[in-house]
Amino acid sequence: MINKIYKTITGYIEVEISGKLLDVLINECVRSNISIWNIKKIAPDKMRWHMTPSQYKNIRMLLKKTGSRSRIIKRSGLPFTLHKWMRRKFLMVGVALFVLGIYINSAMIWNVEVNGNENIHTDQILEAADELGLHRYQFKFRLDDVNEIAAQLMQMLPDTSWIGVEMKGTKLKIEVVESILKEQKELKNPRHFVAKHDAVITEIFAERGSPKVRPNMRVKQGDILISGVLGDEENNKIVVAEGKVRGLVWYEYDIAIPLEQKVKTYTGNSDSNKYVRFGDWTLKIWGFGGDEFKTYESDLEYSTLSWRNYSLPFGILNETVRESQSTSNKISLEEARERGLQEAKAELIQYAGTDAEIITQNILHQKQDNVKVYMKVFFEVEQDIVVEQTIIETTPEQGE
Amino acid sequence: MRQFNKKFKKMTTRLLDLPEDVVFDLPRITMIGNMQCYIENHEGIIQFTSNKLLLKIPNGRIEVTGEDLVIRTILSEEMMLEGTIEGYRYLDS
Numbered sequence: 001m002i003n004k005i006y007k008t009i010t011g012y013i014e015v016e017i018s019g020k021l022l023d024v025l026i027n028e029c030v031r032s033n034i035s036i037w038n039i040k041k042i043a044p045d046k047m048r049w050h051m052t053p054s055q056y057k058n059i060r061m062l063l064k065k066t067g068s069r070s071r072i073i074k075r076s077g078l079p080f081t082l083h084k085w086m087r088r089k090f091l092m093v094g095v096a097l098f099v100l101g102i103y104i105n106s107a108m109i110w111n112v113e114v115n116g117n118e119n120i121h122t123d124q125i126l127e128a129a130d131e132l133g134l135h136r137y138q139f140k141f142r143l144d145d146v147n148e149i150a151a152q153l154m155q156m157l158p159d160t161s162w163i164g165v166e167m168k169g170t171k172l173k174i175e176v177v178e179s180i181l182k183e184q185k186e187l188k189n190p191r192h193f194v195a196k197h198d199a200v201i202t203e204i205f206a207e208r209g210s211p212k213v214r215p216n217m218r219v220k221q222g223d224i225l226i227s228g229v230l231g232d233e234e235n236n237k238i239v240v241a242e243g244k245v246r247g248l249v250w251y252e253y254d255i256a257i258p259l260e261q262k263v264k265t266y267t268g269n270s271d272s273n274k275y276v277r278f279g280d281w282t283l284k285i286w287g288f289g290g291d292e293f294k295t296y297e298s299d300l301e302y303s304t305l306s307w308r309n310y311s312l313p314f315g316i317l318n319e320t321v322r323e324s325q326s327t328s329n330k331i332s333l334e335e336a337r338e339r340g341l342q343e344a345k346a347e348l349i350q351y352a353g354t355d356a357e358i359i360t361q362n363i364l365h366q367k368q369d370n371v372k373v374y375m376k377v378f379f380e381v382e383q384d385i386v387v388e389q390t391i392i393e394t395t396p397e398q399g400e
Numbered sequence: 401m402r403q404f405n406k407k408f409k410k411m412t413t414r415l416l417d418l419p420e421d422v423v424f425d426l427p428r429i430t431m432i433g434n435m436q437c438y439i440e441n442h443e444g445i446i447q448f449t450s451n452k453l454l455l456k457i458p459n460g461r462i463e464v465t466g467e468d469l470v471i472r473t474i475l476s477e478e479m480m481l482e483g484t485i486e487g488y489r490y491l492d493s
Contacts, residue, residue: 022448023445023446023447023448026445026448026471026474027444027445030444030474030475030476031476036474037471037472037473037474038470038471038472039448039470039471039474040450040470040471041448041449041450041469042450044449047448
């Protein structure tokens with residue numbers, strides 16, 4: 001074993017000898033201390049052996065003496081391998097460049113990821129990180145310790161309570177925990193509160209501004225409810241009106257409800273088909289000759305092989321076809337009326353706001369034909385009637 | 401005289417318990433199964449083919465037969481033979 005390793009390191013050649021007196025040649029070699037091994041006879045006048053390359057020239061004399069000829073078949077071992085590689089200079093350069101390339105690429109930041117920020121914009125964090133040298137194509141060994149970077153980054157971003165910087169391979173992760181800030185008041189223009197609808201005031205509470213109406217007063221759409229102008233005509237100040245005004249608003253709805261309601265149900269019969277799909281091209285492979293349904297619903301389920309976010313552009317499409325039938329139910333007049341009112345109320349609340357309250361409802365008029373019930377319904381709703389109106393300041397001189 | 405010499409040597413070996421290959425200049429053959437054959441104290445190859453090796457020894461010749469014979473190593477007095485060895489015999493001793 002050790003011998004073999006030694007021979008590999010020093011290198012050896014395989015020689016083919018042809019001639020008549022081969023056995024004599026072996027003896028001669030042994031006598032002249034030429035080491036040969038793995039002697040093989042491959043034909044009556046041909047044999048092969050292994051020997052060290054440096055002794056190859058020493059056998060020439062013996063070959064001449066025995067009238068044989070030699071030929072090198074194979075060169076093996078480290079010196080020959082090295083020689084072969086050295087001759088391919090460009091390959092060696094390529095190998096070196098490849099190793100260097102891998103090393104450089106793995107020593108670089110390829111991705112900066114920011115997590116955990118809600119109010120601070122990611123670009124803002126990235127910009128701050130960029131100033132510290134954390135950006136794409138930056139070498140990792142040029143950066144400071146991650147904890148130090150994190151501390152510096154925290155100083156640059158005052159709205160954060162903690163920043164963690166972590167290096168994961170070629171990815172740099174910045175974890176941000178934002179400090180909880182006080183809610184900022186939204187900016188408001190000086191304004192009046194005016195009526196959204198014609199209404200009867202039920203409740204008024206002016207937080208700021210001067211109230212112009214009292215409960216039980218009737219107002220028209222656009223009337224000022226809480227004025228943003230304090231004081232009289234000579235000494236006045238414009239403020240942002242704040243407060244709450246509720247009033248009774250009247251609504252009229254025309255409702256039509258069909259007496260026959262169609263309901264779709266499944267019969268329970270189903271059929272499944274399978275398709276192979278490549279891109280937009282589909283081929284049916286399973287489910288031929290099933291029952292044909294007059295009315296049906298079909299569910300499609302497309303499955304492909306996927307890994308993370310990448311999926312193959314082909315897959316199997318499963319189609320489940322379910323037979324359906326539609327039945328019609330007749331409903332009574334009472335039920336139809338109830339249903340109509342419900343729908344109208346839902347619509348009303350959606351329009352008037354969730355704090356609206358229906359005070360009274362009256363069916364003013366009701367008509368019925370074979371298929372539908374028509375109703376006219378009156379609603380009295382107590383709701384917020386405020387809408388804001390910006391005060392545009394005009395100087396008295398120009399106003400004239 | 402030669403007869404006496406031989407007898408004397410044999411007696412000394414027996415009396416002094418010396419290894420006989422040393423005293424009589426005999427070959428020492430070690431075999432590992434039928435795969436390897438280690439021959440010491442030879443005097444050169446007479447004939448070598450892939451299924452026969454004829455070897456000169458001090459008092460005659462040894463013939464080793466087998467298949468796919470390869471001389472692994474050969475030195476002036478010892479050699480190692482590998483292959484499927486079928487047998488060996490002494491000639492002219």
